[in-house]
Amino acid sequence: MSLASAVVAPRLEFRNLTVDFGATRALNAITASIQPGEIVGLLGHNGAGKTTLFNVVAGANPATSGTFLLGYEEISQKITPREIASKGVTVLYQDPALTGNLSVLDNLYLAQLAPFSRPDRAQAAAALERVGSDLDLDQLVDTLSLGERQLVALARGLLGKDMKVLLLDEPTAALGLKETEALHSLIRKFAKEGVAVVYVSHRLPDILQVCQRIIILSAGEIVADGPVTDYDARKLARALAPGLLEVERSELVLGQALLSVKHAGTPLSFREGEVVGLFGMAGGEQFAILERLFGLKGKYSTVLSGLLLEVSNPLSAMKQGIHLVPADREKDGLISGMSAAENTFLPWYRTIAGRGWWVSRDTGNADYDSARERLNILGPTRASTIDQFSGGNRQKHLIARWMFVKRPKILLLAQPTQGVDVGAKADIVRAVRAMAAQGTIVIVASAESDEIASICDRSYILFHDHVRERTAAKGFDEQLLADLLDLAQPQPHSQPDLLQKN
Numbered sequence: 001m002s003l004a005s006a007v008v009a010p011r012l013e014f015r016n017l018t019v020d021f022g023a024t025r026a027l028n029a030i031t032a033s034i035q036p037g038e039i040v041g042l043l044g045h046n047g048a049g050k051t052t053l054f055n056v057v058a059g060a061n062p063a064t065s066g067t068f069l070l071g072y073e074e075i076s077q078k079i080t081p082r083e084i085a086s087k088g089v090t091v092l093y094q095d096p097a098l099t100g101n102l103s104v105l106d107n108l109y110l111a112q113l114a115p116f117s118r119p120d121r122a123q124a125a126a127a128l129e130r131v132g133s134d135l136d137l138d139q140l141v142d143t144l145s146l147g148e149r150q151l152v153a154l155a156r157g158l159l160g161k162d163m164k165v166l167l168l169d170e171p172t173a174a175l176g177l178k179e180t181e182a183l184h185s186l187i188r189k190f191a192k193e194g195v196a197v198v199y200v201s202h203r204l205p206d207i208l209q210v211c212q213r214i215i216i217l218s219a220g221e222i223v224a225d226g227p228v229t230d231y232d233a234r235k236l237a238r239a240l241a242p243g244l245l246e247v248e249r250s251e252l253v254l255g256q257a258l259l260s261v262k263h264a265g266t267p268l269s270f271r272e273g274e275v276v277g278l279f280g281m282a283g284g285e286q287f288a289i290l291e292r293l294f295g296l297k298g299k300y301s302t303v304l305s306g307l308l309l310e311v312s313n314p315l316s317a318m319k320q321g322i323h324l325v326p327a328d329r330e331k332d333g334l335i336s337g338m339s340a341a342e343n344t345f346l347p348w349y350r351t352i353a354g355r356g357w358w359v360s361r362d363t364g365n366a367d368y369d370s371a372r373e374r375l376n377i378l379g380p381t382r383a384s385t386i387d388q389f390s391g392g393n394r395q396k397h398l399i400a401r402w403m404f405v406k407r408p409k410i411l412l413l414a415q416p417t418q419g420v421d422v423g424a425k426a427d428i429v430r431a432v433r434a435m436a437a438q439g440t441i442v443i444v445a446s447a448e449s450d451e452i453a454s455i456c457d458r459s460y461i462l463f464h465d466h467v468r469e470r471t472a473a474k475g476f477d478e479q480l481l482a483d484l485l486d487l488a489q490p491q492p493h494s495q496p497d498l499l500q501k502n
């Protein structure tokens, strides 16, 4: 123990904190303390208990037993989210809870203890300045980018008080590279000022880059707690998923079917047997291409093996064997209140039920159990509502729905490994590659170069109308990023369609 930590009270301390949801023990006797200025990465597989721990500190979920302290103050079980916020605890989620049709100023004051007190413009502007933002206080939050909304949420944590504890729950999952870097330097700045930071992310490079210490949760218990210098990316992945196997790349055997899609006049081609990426900026055109192919943007026609392929809506796409795993999985497709198994089978009841409308319980159960095993879905039973699963395990259900219930002819994946743990990532990569090898055309759209590099054999890099193509080789990940940055530079003699082969 250093001299400093011997005399300074921890900013945040857990003492035997336990949380039960019915028969599920989400956290089991968590004991740990975090010092002022520390940046701690909190890692663990989907369902390990990370969000539950944050919810307890945020006052959103009382502990079943045990307690936590802020400095020397033991926090009551009955504390409300507003009261805990007034004590200097800020939680930043991937999509911050702000009210879109109110101004930045109103949002800054919404969560204050006296919510109807008159907003103080000078105080609000000062808080925004501390997060490095010069946003217009009267601008509607709906008009802000995700990165800007996160800054507003952070500024809210600085309004009229000192931020003491900052909890980050997958804050960079939907951010681009620049915004991620900006957020990371802000986190470092807060830590220098004495804030205790706990950072949850499945993006291991982010954790290794920013955190000084790593705590690993597994099934609600702390299984490792040590300095970041104990880990590199490989060690960390192994610590999180001890049974992790490397995904072997077998030789490409290209099949007959060839899908041809035009993007801004440039033909993009996809063949069965290989996994092809579409890589671009966050929210870029790569996702729109998938949506068009799935009929989400109205009638769309393209060419499959020389024949016209027409989709008019998602149902017609599904009938032709085109499946899409959407990027925004919480929004697109899971139905609250329905069971895990029902959610998995939802679009397929009619097609796999045969003559009746229902799937025989045995067939359904066996299919569900096999998908669950392949994706290592953890949580309650198949009959439990989907709401009782952790965020990552909910996502895995949607992946199971589109990948494992019926075999697709064309599989469209938008950021398929985002938000899932490292073990499930490897399982998804393996399953996707096996599908391609068995004759499915697979297209992966992502704004993450490492995701494309881990799954794809080849990728198109897209920036507006510009397209570049690259085949997987050593340093694929870095090369994709360099290509994208290059395309994003203003082009002196820019042509509308620029197809360069490496």
Ligand SMILES: Nc1ncnc2c1ncn2[C@@H]1O[C@H](COP(=O)(O)OP(=O)(O)OP(=O)(O)O)[C@@H](O)[C@H]1O
Pocket: 021, 024, 025, 026, 044, 045, 046, 047, 048, 049, 050, 051, 052, 053, 378, 379, 380, 387, 388, 389, 390, 391, 392, 393, 419
């Ligand atoms: N409202 C709820 N009702 C019942 N069980 C729940 C509820 N919320 C969470 N759980 C269970 O508590 C456990 C911990 O879930 P938690 O959301 O904290 O995990 P997590 O580590 O944040 O996972 P992820 O990485 O998937 O977000 C899981 O087994 C989950 O199924």
